[in-house]
Amino acid sequence: MKAYSTLKGVLDILQPEILLWNKIEEITRAVLQNFGYTELRIPIIESTELFIRGIGETSDIVSKEMYTFNDRAGRSISLRPEGTASLVRSYIEHGLNNTPQPWKYYYIGPMFRYERPQKGRFRQFYQIGAEFLGNAAPVADAEIISMIDTIFKALHLPDVTVEVNTTGCRLCRPLYRDALVGFFTSEASKTNMLCDDCKVRLVKNPLRVLDCKVPTCIELRKGAPLITEYVCDECREHDEAFKGFLNEIDIKYVENPEIVRGLDYYTKTAFEFTTEHLGAQKAVAAGGRYDNLVADFGGPKTPAVGFAIGVERLAELLRQRLDVYVCAPLIFFAVLGKEAQRMAFKLSTRYRQAGVYTEIGNALHTLKNQLKRADKMAARFVIIIGEEEINKNAVIFKDLVNHTQEEVPLEGVLGCIKGKQAAYNKQKINFS
């Protein structure tokens, strides 16, 4: 029979990787909570229309990366490629604008994009994202940056750079866009010298020409108009105030006019947290403001800021750096014979219900073998039960670390364990 394997770009996350993920989630959730965010579980499938309307029909995500299919009733369904559209949908669908504002929620889960996998990029990948709705003020943008910064500090993530940009709004961005197109089309020779990709970009998304890595394009765009020269007063003031708040809390940022979000809904602030340790996919978190999306979805006009962290990328950066432990059993029962097994099963059930991690050896194996397993599992204590012990109504209580053992009467076993929970062995996980 043919061996099955995961689909391209889709991974099983197993030990020890998953322990690192658990730790990341645990720490991140705690920080999100401190900033007033609660989780919202959004579905993995939505109507395709939701993403087309939200992310934009011409975006790469929608035009070539969505997992789209028809359900049995012929409705077009898509696996979510991102979380924001769903959260905004949920906000409107449940009338959550009628709950106390502002509205702060986060989500954790897999996203799906049909792309060629490479370092830090997968077809099923996990995001931890949060959305802050109902606050148009620059301080909201800064609070989001501060929150990501706090998460990364809590995780001891090293060497991250905060890059920020303003992408303008619906009033000023078109002006800039036109200016840019005008710049590149002012002379036919200039247009022709652009690379083929850029010729397409010039029509589809001119801002991306600024991001091209072809040398001739880099040369050609010298002297091109800058977004900062075209943003309206409101956007400029917003941007300045936003950066002022970052200065206020000593967050070093780099202004990068090349940050052009690939999702159409962004306005004003756009940002990325980048690192040099991730290969080409260097953004570990990214986001921005989207003041029109809620209204575009038919909700009340509601300003919003949000972001998403790439969990795989974060985990990649934290391998070796975050101490991750797996709990070993406090008690391992080594049992000889059926009666011993019965006793161990009863005892261990009691201990487990009291919150103690116990394991029971295989009664068919020799004592030596069971001790070997106990050791391999890094168990702290072994309770040996054999015929002799059953006859004496006692057990042997063995300390695997101090190499000591004593015979204790059955009634005394619980007392032996009491106060020893702190003695749990913790096995530090070694990522290699």
Next chain:
RNA sequence: GUGAGCAUAGCUCAAUUGGUUAGAGCACUGGACUGUGGCUCCAGGGGCUGGGGGUUCAAGUCCCCUUGUUCACCCCA
């Protein structure tokens, strides 16, 4: 969608210029006088050399195709 590199045991890797039954370490399982772990020693299981085709007396090794994978482009978390 485009380009390049790589596919040998669960993992990391060997295998003269093509040349016998494809090896090692780690891991796993068992054993070293029958009820005592770690160390050591011994043994064992496990590979159609990713799949298919071709060249050859002979292919893990050379050629072609295919699939997977890695990295990069595009784009993005």
